[in-house]
Amino acid sequence: MTGTTATTPHPPAELDDTGHEPTAEPIPPEGVRNYSFTFPPSLMRRLRSAQWHTLQNPDGHQTVSGLVRAVVAEEVARLEDTYNGGLPFPEVEGRLPPGPGPAGAQRGAAIRAINRRKARQEADSGA
Structure with missing residues (x-):
């Protein structure tokens, strides 16, 4: 079946030469790793909905993870600009204290x- 359905608001993507959908969010050279963070359920619902309903926009994100990476990168850059002269903060070794x-x-x-x-x-x- 082709075209738009009630559960798929966008047409199927063209496949690249590997048979996969191309992504607008390339994986960084160092790769990615799973992390666990807590979010209020209402924020998670809003996050998922925002990603899904803006997927086809020029500034949309192909995945929720891609949206989270973009938002976090922007906020980290703002903190670095504001509090560390635009430079990355020194790396924290070991575990951060909880709370x-x-x-x-x-x-x-x-x-x-x-x-x-x-x-x-x-x-x-x-x-």
């Missing part, structure tokens, strides 16, 4: 304290 850094821990504690106060106020007001 937030000191500033993040303070923000989390402040948010939890606000939430506890709100819960007490609602309980005291009979809500």
Whole structure:
């Protein structure tokens, strides 16, 4: 079957000389590796939907991984420009400590304290 269907919003791609669909997202020379990150389910749904529904646009991404790589590369470049004179940060050896850094821990504690106060106020007001 050719053409567009309800589950495939784009026509089948032309195959390259290896019999595979060509990709607009070449794999970097060092290759790729799987990593595990946590995302809120709502963000993951939005990510998958954005990739799928923009696939055929000139700036669309062929895969969710390709979209994630592009977004992360852009943000890392911004951080390097802003905080390290446009140069890559020194590589971190070994494992990063889990959890937030000191500033993040303070923000989390402040948010939890606000939430506890709100819960007490609602309980005291009979809500």
